[in-house]
Amino acid sequence: MTTTTWLIILLVLSVVANIALTARPAVSRRRPLPLPPATTVRDSPQTLHALESTRLELEQARQAADHATGLMQGRDLELGRVRGMLTEAQARAADAAGAAQEALALRKEREELLTRLRERAEEVRLRSRERDDTQAQALARIHELERRLADAEAGAGGPLGPEPVSPAIPRQLPLGRDTTADSSVDGADLGPVVVRAASARGDRARHDGEHRRDAVLLRFAEEIPTPTLLSAVAAGSPRGRWSQSAADRACRSLAAQVGRYGESLGRELYGPDGDDGALGALLRTALQGVAHSMRLVTRGEGPGGEADDGAIEVALTGLLTRLGDGREREHLVFGVGDGALLRLRDGAWSAVFTPGESAPDRTLRLPADAARVGWARLTTLPGDVLAVCSPPMAELLLREDVGSWFAARWAGRQPYLTSFLSEVNAPVRSTGGDRSVVCLWDFGDARDARSATR
Known part of the structure; x- marks a missing residue:
């Protein structure tokens, strides 16, 4: 309602x-009729009827x-x-008035937000236009540089001319009793397998006048019945007084141990009944022999005339490669520490093996942790490049900007020794550690390797 x-x-x-x-006072104002003087009268029927009528009227009132x-x-x-x-x-009504005021306030706030949103949209549009202009300028600059690079390659007959890379030149010779050459390089063209090895003193060591602490080794494992190449990279600890001698001793001793157990290694590697358990036991025995040889470097310098393991700590990574023509080449990689084996395929680097699968395992070092050797089998296809690296070199190759630079120079080519050393020793900003690497090109067939020389 x-x-x-x-x-x-x-x-x-x-x-x-x-x-x-109005009716109620009228009733109350009715005065009773004056009664006649009391007389003795006998009740008549008329009188009784009048009394009854009066009583009914009173009841109705x-x-x-x-x-x-x-x-x-x-x-x-x-x-x-x-x-x-x-x-x-x-x-x-009051609530409605309050709601109307609140709605008005919300409408006003909405208008303010819409205004700010339009302002932000305009700002984003301007920023997008600036970004597009910047990208267009950058692309134009890249195209110009690519054109100039192509012109330079066409005029000089090489990727970057006769001297594609200017290697970093040390400003002083290293100091200390354990010094060695600032850089070293080695290599061989073994039919379908081409290998290059280089080790260069890092920027930090050059700046501080310290010596190179890494070592590399290439050796034909003639004791294994199947033709096999041994590649090794040893990275000495920056804190070790005799880490360079220990790294060199580790590489040479590893070659001796592979020769000592060559026949057994060949049977477990290439034989139809090869057993991974026996292969792992042989590798542990070989690394323990390497550790014993390393301790001879500091014999008598530790407490009680024992060897000082802290002065000769080394991370060692080795690679055994089956030689000869083949569409799939077998390899065995093994080691202790934080070295790495990288693979270059389709223009991109990827890590395929590290001796330490976890952070604690990557801190292991020879000679103390010789029994903790890690290993793996792998195969390569024609066109693949394997790189056995020390940690600083692995970091460079896995960097997107620097890795593509190395990939462009090493994919499908077998560089000269001097070119390879110059590229490893390129003045690229890094962590400053020694750069040591053994690169192995798998061409599958020897005829393909000869056509890729530069």
Whole structure:
């Protein structure tokens, strides 16, 4: 029911109540007729009828008064209910007014947010245009450099001319009793397998006047019945006083140990009944022999006349490669420490082996941890390049910017020894450690190797 309906009902009830109130005093103002003097009269039928009529009128008057009283009470209840409804309506009106104000505030805030959003969209559009312009300029610059590089290659007959890389030249000779040459290089063209090895003193050692602590080795393992090449990289600890001598001794002793167990290694490597358990035992025995030979470098310098293992700590990584033509070439890689074996395939470098699978294993060193040797078998396809690396060299090859630089120079080519040393010794910013690497090119067939020389 609406408010108007309730007001009409209220007016009707007010009229009824006024009528009842008007009738009530009229009844009360009725005065009884003066009684005649008391006389002894006998009740007649007419008198009894009059008395009964009067009694009925009084009863009707009382009922009318009670009805009027009930109507008054109902009016009071209705008035209370109407007042409640009015109060509730006023509260709702107040709430509606507050909601309207809140909606107005929200609408205003929405407009402000839309304005800021349009401003940000305009800013993003401008930034995007600036980015596109910058990218276009960078691409134009890259195309210009590529054109100039192509012109230079066409005019000089080589990737970067007759001197593609200017190697870093040391400013002073190293100091100390354990010094060796600043850099070393070796290599061989073995039919379908081409190998190059180089070790260069790091920038940090050159700056501090310290000596190179790494060593590399290439050796034909003639004691193994199947023609096999041994490649090794030993990285001496920067803290070791005799780490360079220990690294060189580790490489030479490894070649001696491979020769000593050559027949057994060949049987487990290439024989139809080769057993991985026996192969792992042979490698542990060989590395323990290397550790014993290394300790001779500092014999008598440790406490009690023993060898000082801390002065000769070395991380060693070795690779045995089966020679001869073949579509899939077998290799065995093994070692202790944080060296790595990387593979270059389809223009990208990837790590295929590290002697230490976890961080604690990568801190292992010879001679103390000779029994913790890690190893794995792998195969290469024609066109693959394997790189046995010391940790600083592995970091360089796995860097996106520098790795692609080396990949462009080594993929599908067999560099001259001097070119290979220059590229390993390129003035590229790095961690400053010694760079040592043995690279092995697998051409599958010897005829393909001859056509890739540069």
